[in-house]
Amino acid sequence: IVFSSPGEMLDFVTKRWQDNFVTSDLRTREHVEMFIKRPFFLLVSVDAPLYQRYKRSNKPNASLEDFVIEDDCLVFGGGHNTSLSVSLHNVRDLIDIQIANTFRSRRDFESYLEELNLLDVEHLRPGWDAYFMTLASLASRRSNCMKRRVGAVLVRDKRIIAAGYNGTARGLLNCNEGGCPECNKTTSLNAPRECVCLHAEENALLEAGRERIGQDAVLYCNTCPCLRCTVKIIQTGVRTVVYNLSYKVDDASSALFKQAGVELRRFNPSKKPNISVPDPSQAGETNLLIPGLALSN
Numbered sequence: 001i002v003f004s005s006p007g008e009m010l011d012f013v014t015k016r017w018q019d020n021f022v023t024s025d026l027r028t029r030e031h032v033e034m035f036i037k038r039p040f041f042l043l044v045s046v047d048a049p050l051y052q053r054y055k056r057s058n059k060p061n062a063s064l065e066d067f068v069i070e071d072d073c074l075v076f077g078g079g080h081n082t083s084l085s086v087s088l089h090n091v092r093d094l095i096d097i098q099i100a101n102t103f104r105s106r107r108d109f110e111s112y113l114e115e116l117n118l119l120d121v122e123h124l125r126p127g128w129d130a131y132f133m134t135l136a137s138l139a140s141r142r143s144n145c146m147k148r149r150v151g152a153v154l155v156r157d158k159r160i161i162a163a164g165y166n167g168t169a170r171g172l173l174n175c176n177e178g179g180c181p182e183c184n185k186t187t188s189l190n191a192p193r194e195c196v197c198l199h200a201e202e203n204a205l206l207e208a209g210r211e212r213i214g215q216d217a218v219l220y221c222n223t224c225p226c227l228r229c230t231v232k233i234i235q236t237g238v239r240t241v242v243y244n245l246s247y248k249v250d251d252a253s254s255a256l257f258k259q260a261g262v263e264l265r266r267f268n269p270s271k272k273p274n275i276s277v278p279d280p281s282q283a284g285e286t287n288l289l290i291p292g293l294a295l296s297n
Contacts, residue, residue, distance in 0.1 A: 231256065
């Protein structure tokens with residue numbers, strides 16, 4: 001299918017949004033932004049190590065230097081190729097899925113793509129677990145604790161009732177400014193080991209209060225709760241805890257949750273794009289993909 005402009009293509013696919021289309025002809029950020037507003041659009045980047053792509057190019061008369069120059073023009077813009085007037089680098093922040101094509105064979109690459117399943121609707125519209133876990137991870141960015149960043153979101157009936165992150169209490173000096181001697185390791189060896197930071201789960205529970213938590217509340221936390229938080233989660237009536245990253249007391253926390261009848265489950269996000277490091281001696285076995293952009297609903 002050939003279109004006279006990106007706008008014409010957008011109109012065409014919008015009317016047929018339940019069908020699947022792929023394009024590598026969105027060359028500028030402006031054109032990509034036209035499409036990315038639509039809920040059926042997925043921007044995919046396929047890349048591979050430079051030397052590996054050179055071996056795959058099957059251009060016997062092209063020197064490595066010429067290939068590098070062409071690649072620089074493609075990625076960063078400029079050069080004699082005016083059709084690529086805006087760089088791929090300029091749209092990196094808009095990419096939904098990044099794939100590193102370091103596979104040894106076409107079959108391996110195709111198997112990976114089947115497992116990734118680009119047509120899965122959750123790539124376009126995250127499920128509830130992915131949605132709330134993303135918000136918990138975002139909350140962790142506000143952490144001021146020197147030990148680790150942790151964020152938590154408390155949910156009831158798929159509505160957020162509170163969020164929290166770890167750090168010192170209101171009115172105290174931030175942990176990363178020296179407010180917690182334990183986290184900053186400024187206490188003497190003989191001094192009691194007392195951390196004054198509130199944990200993310202504690203902050204969320206305190207913000208919500210037992211009455212607002214009610215029944216069937218779910219706590220999303222990017223890290224498995226410690227024992228200190230586990231007993232408070234149980235006491236406030238939370239019925240389900242969903243976490244992503246493990247912690248050193250996972251087994252102990254799990255045992256307490258099980259005893260109290262609280263469901264604990266680990267959120268396993270979709271398979272991440274391949275980032276395996278290739279063996280240079282095996283490069284060039286197949287002619288696979290070079291960096292590009294794809295459109296799919």
